[in-house]
Amino acid sequence: MGRTVWFPGHMARGSRKLRELTDGLDLFLEVRDARAPLLTASPFVESLRTSRPVWQVLTRKDLADGQTTDRWLDWFGASGGRAWAYDLRKDRLDGLIRALGALRPSHRELRLAVLGIPNVGKSLLLNGLVGKKSAQVGAMPGITRGVSWFRGRGFLVVDSPGIADPHSGAAVHRWLAWIGCSKAEVIGGTDVLALGLIAVLREKGLWRLVEESWQVADDGESDEALLEAVGRRLGCLVRGGKVDLAKAGKRLLDAFATGKLGRASLEGPGEIPLWQLEE
Ligand SMILES: Nc1nc2c(ncn2[C@@H]2O[C@H](COP(=O)(O)OP(=O)(O)OP(=O)(O)O)[C@@H](O)[C@H]2O)c(=O)[nH]1
Ligand SMILES: [Mg+2]
Numbered sequence: 001m002g003r004t005v006w007f008p009g010h011m012a013r014g015s016r017k018l019r020e021l022t023d024g025l026d027l028f029l030e031v032r033d034a035r036a037p038l039l040t041a042s043p044f045v046e047s048l049r050t051s052r053p054v055w056q057v058l059t060r061k062d063l064a065d066g067q068t069t070d071r072w073l074d075w076f077g078a079s080g081g082r083a084w085a086y087d088l089r090k091d092r093l094d095g096l097i098r099a100l101g102a103l104r105p106s107h108r109e110l111r112l113a114v115l116g117i118p119n120v121g122k123s124l125l126l127n128g129l130v131g132k133k134s135a136q137v138g139a140m141p142g143i144t145r146g147v148s149w150f151r152g153r154g155f156l157v158v159d160s161p162g163i164a165d166p167h168s169g170a171a172v173h174r175w176l177a178w179i180g181c182s183k184a185e186v187i188g189g190t191d192v193l194a195l196g197l198i199a200v201l202r203e204k205g206l207w208r209l210v211e212e213s214w215q216v217a218d219d220g221e222s223d224e225a226l227l228e229a230v231g232r233r234l235g236c237l238v239r240g241g242k243v244d245l246a247k248a249g250k251r252l253l254d255a256f257a258t259g260k261l262g263r264a265s266l267e268g269p270g271e272i273p274l275w276q277l278e279e
Contacts, residue, residue, distance in 0.1 A: 010145045014161040015044060017147040018115060021158060026103060028054045031116035031125055033179050034064035034085050036266040037072050038273050039172065040181060042116050043165035055082045057096065057114075059121035060179075062087035063258075068265040075269035088124040097129065101154065109156040118142055118162025119181045126150060126159045135159045141183055171278035175200075175266070180257045191227065194249030197256060198223040200266070200274065209261040210252070227252070 028048055033040040037058055045054055056076055061069055069085050076083035084096045104110040114122040118141030126135045130152030136143055144161045151157070164182065165172070176182035178197050201207045207218045207226075216229045224245075231237070231248025238244045255261045267273055 010142075010161050011163045011166075014145075014147055015163050018048075018113060018158075018160050018163075021113065021147070022048060022051055025052055025111045025113055025158070026105075027100075027110070027112045028052055029057055029112055029114045029125065030054050031057050031059055031114055031120045031122045033120050033181060034058035034061050034069045034072065035179050035264065036175065037076075038267055039175050039275055040117055040120055040179070043163065043167075045115070048115075055096075055099075056084070057121075057125055058083060058085040059088050059125065060259075061085040062090070063263055065263050065265040068268050071269050086125075086128075088121050088128060093125075093128045097153065100129075104154055109151060109154050111156045111158075113158035113160060115160050116162060117164050117176070117181055120162065122162065123159055126157050129153065129155055129157055139180070141181060169279050172275050175275045178253065178256060179266070189246055190249040190253060191245040192249075194227055194245075194252045195223045197253060198226050201256075202226075203274070204266070206264050209256075209264060213255070213261050 028045070030042050030045050032042075037056070048054060058064075058069060058072060064085075073083050073085055082099065084093075086093060086096075100110055100112070114126050116122050119139075123135035123137045123144055127133050127137065130150050132152055134150040134152070135148070141162055144159055147158055147160050149156060149158055162181075164176075173182040174193060174196050177193055178200075198207075201210065202218060202223070210230065211217050214230060214233050216226065216233050218226065221229075227245055227248055228243045230252055231243035231245060234248060234251050236244045236247040236251060256264070
């Protein structure tokens, strides 16, 4: 414990600011990635839950396995929570907007804050709620730096910077990097990161996605041999015909993170999270 892999100053400031704002808010919307809702839980949501309701929004529904997402929604519901899943890039947020609208006091706007770890889609969700492109959205973690307010559709919504868990170690950050929620460069080279992903894909029976997309079969060889086969298949070669493992790793990581290999969830309800075992 106590290892800080990635916790820049704006995260510390952001969490302080969010706590200060709590009294003036009606509710928190905690944003998580539908592919791994436990891994992407916000580190300080439990402490907020005691003072304000916290609802969950699972993003990147388009990249997750559909049945697993449905099971997660049931799971959150069974634990007494309220949860929605969206492809924030395409879906209208009608269900969520209606449920929030029902909480709106007659004399003022409903005040809420979106919070979560980096790059889960907080700012895009905010824009969907207020009905216009207000907050800046971007593919890299760490786009939103400060806490700011936006209004629209009867909502006053606070956008906040992604806040990682200062106590999580390299294993958690490696898993987060696979879904684009941690900066890969804080953990090590892309080949190392890719080898970790290969091991997990094999363990979870998800290598078939790679096989279907790139026709690289799992013949029971080592993870390194599979990365090399991927590199050869994709033409990631250096002089002398050797495979550029860093380049092959990057191609695999990008394809997985963006869903080019197909839809996949890294966690299902009731499963022991593998990343917990690695920490
Ligand atoms: N495919 C897909 N991409 C999404 C979805 N939601 C968000 N994204 C993408 O995820 C990236 C991050 O979105 P942001 O809204 O900037 O995320 P954030 O949580 O505000 O990130 P920080 O401010 O950096 O912490 C962007 O490239 C979005 O287009 C989704 O449901 N599906
Ligand atoms: Mg943001």
